[in-house]
Amino acid sequence: MRLQVINEYSDFTSRRIHCFALGASLVAKARPKKPFIPAERYETIRRLIISTLGGKTLSAKEISGEVGISEKDVYGHLEHIHKSVEREGGHLIVTPAECQDCGFVFKKRDRLTKPGKCPVCNGESITVPLFSVSG
Numbered sequence: 001m002r003l004q005v006i007n008e009y010s011d012f013t014s015r016r017i018h019c020f021a022l023g024a025s026l027v028a029k030a031r032p033k034k035p036f037i038p039a040e041r042y043e044t045i046r047r048l049i050i051s052t053l054g055g056k057t058l059s060a061k062e063i064s065g066e067v068g069i070s071e072k073d074v075y076g077h078l079e080h081i082h083k084s085v086e087r088e089g090g091h092l093i094v095t096p097a098e099c100q101d102c103g104f105v106f107k108k109r110d111r112l113t114k115p116g117k118c119p120v121c122n123g124e125s126i127t128v129p130l131f132s133v134s135g
């Protein structure tokens with residue numbers, strides 16, 4: 001039945017059918033080998049960051065070194081960690097960035113990343129914020 005169907009198509013079409021079949025089997029085989037399912041991996045990384053920050057105060061750069069992800073990703077995870085830690089009754093303690101020229105402290109900053117410039121003196125020597133988890 002199958003052979004008969006293929007014979008009825010031109011060579012070109014049967015080759016395309018073959019490619020489709022091959023593609024499908026590759027996808028099916030590749031799926032279990034995929035290194036991670038993003039949502040679960042994020043959860044694992046966040047747990048790892050939370051445990052790394054338990055009793056320690058670290059900068060995003062130091063967290064990135066401990067956990068093995070980029071500094072940019074650390075900041076992304078920290079936003080989520082903030083919420084999940086609070087939900088569980090703990091706290092993400094942020095030591096705010098500080099201008100080394102005039103001493104201005106970025107206390108009201110909502111974003112967790114390091115500010116680029118001091119709004120008071122325009123200085124660019126700004127310490128990085130530090131993070132810790134309590135509770």
Ligand SMILES: [Zn+2]
Pocket residue numbers: 099100101102103104118119120121122123
């Ligand atoms: Zn300043």
